[in-house]
Amino acid sequence: MIFGQKKLEKELAPTGTTDVVLESIKLNKSFYEPDEFHVLKDVSFQVKRSEFVSIVGKSGCGKSTLLYLISTLDTAYTGEIHINNRKVTGLTQNQLARFRNEHIGFVFQFHFLLPEFTALQNVMIPAEKLGKYSKSEIEDRAYEKLKWLGMDEFAGKLSSKLSGGQQQRVAIARALINDPTIIMGDEPTGNLDSTNTNIVFDMLKDLSESKGQTIISVTHDEDFAQKSDRVIEMKDGEIIKQ
Amino acid sequence: MKLPVNYEIAKTHLLAKKRTTFTAMLGVTFGIGMYVLMISFMSGFNEFLEDSLLSATPDISIYNDIKTDYSHSILDEISDTGKVWNMVHHPKPKDITPNVHNSQKIIEDLKRDPRIRAVSPLLSTQVFYNNGPVQINGTLQGVNILDESKLSGLGDKMKTGKIENLLTVDNGILLGHSLATKLNVQMGDLVTLATPNGTSMRFRVVGTFQFGLGSLDLVRSYVSLSNVQQLLGKDNQYVTNINMKLNDNTQATAVAKEFAARYGYKADDWQNANASAMVSITIRNVMTFVVSFTLLVVAGFGIYNIMSMTIQNKLKDIAILKAQGFSGSDVRTIFLAESVTIGMMGAITGLALGFLMSYGVLNLPFPKNDNISITHYPVTFHWYHYMFGVVFGMLTTFIAGLMPSVRASKIDPVAILRG
Ligand SMILES: Nc1ncnc2c1ncn2[C@@H]1O[C@H](COP(=O)(O)OP(=O)(O)OP(=O)(O)O)[C@@H](O)[C@H]1O
Numbered sequence: 237m238i239f240g241q242k243k244l245e246k247e248l249a250p251t252g253t254t255d256v257v258l259e260s261i262k263l264n265k266s267f268y269e270p271d272e273f274h275v276l277k278d279v280s281f282q283v284k285r286s287e288f289v290s291i292v293g294k295s296g297c298g299k300s301t302l303l304y305l306i307s308t309l310d311t312a313y314t315g316e317i318h319i320n321n322r323k324v325t326g327l328t329q330n331q332l333a334r335f336r337n338e339h340i341g342f343v344f345q346f347h348f349l350l351p352e353f354t355a356l357q358n359v360m361i362p363a364e365k366l367g368k369y370s371k372s373e374i375e376d377r378a379y380e381k382l383k384w385l386g387m388d389e390f391a392g393k394l395s396s397k398l399s400g401g402q403q404q405r406v407a408i409a410r411a412l413i414n415d416p417t418i419i420m421g422d423e424p425t426g427n428l429d430s431t432n433t434n435i436v437f438d439m440l441k442d443l444s445e446s447k448g449q450t451i452i453s454v455t456h457d458e459d460f461a462q463k464s465d466r467v468i469e470m471k472d473g474e475i476i477k478q
Numbered sequence: 479m480k481l482p483v484n485y486e487i488a489k490t491h492l493l494a495k496k497r498t499t500f501t502a503m504l505g506v507t508f509g510i511g512m513y514v515l516m517i518s519f520m521s522g523f524n525e526f527l528e529d530s531l532l533s534a535t536p537d538i539s540i541y542n543d544i545k546t547d548y549s550h551s552i553l554d555e556i557s558d559t560g561k562v563w564n565m566v567h568h569p570k571p572k573d574i575t576p577n578v579h580n581s582q583k584i585i586e587d588l589k590r591d592p593r594i595r596a597v598s599p600l601l602s603t604q605v606f607y608n609n610g611p612v613q614i615n616g617t618l619q620g621v622n623i624l625d626e627s628k629l630s631g632l633g634d635k636m637k638t639g640k641i642e643n644l645l646t647v648d649n650g651i652l653l654g655h656s657l658a659t660k661l662n663v664q665m666g667d668l669v670t671l672a673t674p675n676g677t678s679m680r681f682r683v684v685g686t687f688q689f690g691l692g693s694l695d696l697v698r699s700y701v702s703l704s705n706v707q708q709l710l711g712k713d714n715q716y717v718t719n720i721n722m723k724l725n726d727n728t729q730a731t732a733v734a735k736e737f738a739a740r741y742g743y744k745a746d747d748w749q750n751a752n753a754s755a756m757v758s759i760t761i762r763n764v765m766t767f768v769v770s771f772t773l774l775v776v777a778g779f780g781i782y783n784i785m786s787m788t789i790q791n792k793l794k795d796i797a798i799l800k801a802q803g804f805s806g807s808d809v810r811t812i813f814l815a816e817s818v819t820i821g822m823m824g825a826i827t828g829l830a831l832g833f834l835m836s837y838g839v840l841n842l843p844f845p846k847n848d849n850i851s852i853t854h855y856p857v858t859f860h861w862y863h864y865m866f867g868v869v870f871g872m873l874t875t876f877i878a879g880l881m882p883s884v885r886a887s888k889i890d891p892v893a894i895l896r897g
């Protein structure tokens with residue numbers, strides 16, 4: 237088994253701190269509406285560069301909440317988060333926006349695209365915001381990503397006119413456009429049939445192996461979780477296995 | 479054209495919802511259009527009035543302001559006022575002549591003043607115009623017609639005849655146009671003028687003039703200075719007013735005060751003389767501004783509503799943009815750009831609409847009126863009115879758009895992405 241071998245190699249690799257791309261230290265989060273509810277309890281874990289991690293757990297155990305925290309979108313928590321050896325806890329909203337743009341690609345639980353824009357434009361927008369490439373380069377890159385996901389023939393179509401699975405793939409292409417350090421997905425294959433789920437999985441796998449990008453993905457799909465490098469299991473706001 | 483991504487997004491939003499964009503724009507268009515119409519029309523009317531009043535009233539008039547003041551008696555001079563009360567019953571004022579005594583000297587003096595463009599002496603008196611059974615009360619003005627014309631531009635206001643006729647024809651008279659109509663006299667006809675003192679004289683009509691204001695054209699007439707002196711039985715130095723035109727009429731009030739002190743007569747400036755008209759002009763200006771302001775603010779509320787609605791419908795999009803690295807100020811820029819674009823388009827189309835409507839009003843016939851002789855509605859076309867409309871229109875839409883945009887920039891993406 238090729239996957240098994242890879243896993244073994246990674247486990248044998250030295251665990252130097254520079255290799256840690258995401259570290260969370262004692263994350264705690266509570267909701268106060270309608271009643272006080274302690275969602276995340278002392279959640280600490282590390283993810284290494286080019287690792288493919290799955291987060292699993294029962295519905296309502298706090299997976300999405302955790303993902304919003306480590307993606308820097310939600311800042312109302314205690315504890316610390318370090319990404320790329322940089323402490324992101326305590327950065328201003330503007331700094332975080334810039335940081336997300338460059339380092340984090342996010343695929344939401346519900347495929348969210350901007351409905352007035354075409355598939356291609358949706359993919360291009362984060363890159364235009366980053367401003368690292370010229371517009372024509374961005375267009376080429378966006379087209380390439382769409383092609384990679386088998387969506388090139390729909391590039392010019394308004395995103396609101398695409399099917400759920402098609403939108404999901406456009407959303408994945410969008411998450412990849414800036415070559416982020418970490419790609420986070422909240423059930424990225426939730427809307428896809430098994431064929432497409434496999435395609436997406438293989439692609440994510442390829443990204444982590446050949447490009448060294450880190451994948452952190454919430455999933456309910458046993459098979460998907462088992463095939464990834466590592467599984468973090470949560471229960472009632474705590475990590476019970478990692 | 480390559481726009482920064484924020485503006486690209488704003489543009490796509492506007493174009494995706496053309497109907498909403500258009501409706502929001504129409505609100506501004508209408509507000510600015512009506513503002514332009516209002517201000518052009520009102521200022522046109524004000525300017526017309528000011529013009530007519532100005533030409534009919536000298537910038538400054540020096541005259542002898544007669545007071546019948548009974549509070550002092552010659553008895554006060556000879557008795558001790560501390561202890562004695564002097565009572566005078568039925569006092570009869572001395573018969574004083576209401577003229578400017580050293581007029582010749584004052585005129586010489588004024589002619590050397592560099593602030594003054596023209597000086598004209600005037601002998602004014604109440605008269606009855608008689609033509610058969612018709613008897614009309616009015617004012618007769620004895621003038622050196624060429625000097626007077628320099629002040630009032632009377633030469634340009636003639637409806638029939640020429641002002642020079644006064645110099646060539648014996649006992650010639652220039653009548654106000656409405657007055658002539660009422661007396662039913664024409665060029666060459668004779669009218670009899672009677673003074674309150676009982677003297678009378680016959681004059682030949684050699685021209686009619688029209689200032690455009692009923693209050694003048696119905697009562698005023700001009701004859702030569704010497705004719706009035708003769709009618710009143712006075713010498714050739716006798717004048718009641720010394721009128722003048724300044725190079726800069728805005729200084730009239732200050733200059734009038736100075737002359738009053740220097741010559742010891744009353745000196746009235748044009749603003750003072752037309753105080754009631756000036757008040758109505760001011761009131762019209764204030765009203766115009768209040769109405770215009772309201773129109774523009776209402777347009778602003780329209781934008782505010784539509785932007786608030788748009789943002790409510792775009793919460794998800796805002797959350798997505800933020801999740802992908804757009805900051806709060808990027809989001810604000812996007813929505814502010816949308817409302818400013820709407821404001822700008824609305825302002826420009828509003829100016830066009832306002833111009834067309836003003837132009838339409840300009841061509842409307844003015845209802846026939848004895849008091850004001852204009853055939854069409856007066857309308858002005860001043861660039862600064864249009865400028866103000868654009869600036870104020872943009873400002874209201876900016877402020878109206880700013881509030882929802884700032885709210886949008888503060889939206890917490892997690893609350894929305896959670897679904
Ligand atoms: N805004 C909120 N206010 C109060 N409680 C919340 C809020 N959002 C989530 N919760 C609660 O927090 C818990 C964790 O929610 P979360 O969305 O992280 O679950 P999840 O593990 O992602 O579930 P699923 O697999 O169904 O997506 C749930 O019990 C949920 O009811």
Ligand SMILES: [Mg+2]
Pocket residue numbers: 299300301345422
């Ligand atoms: Mg979830």
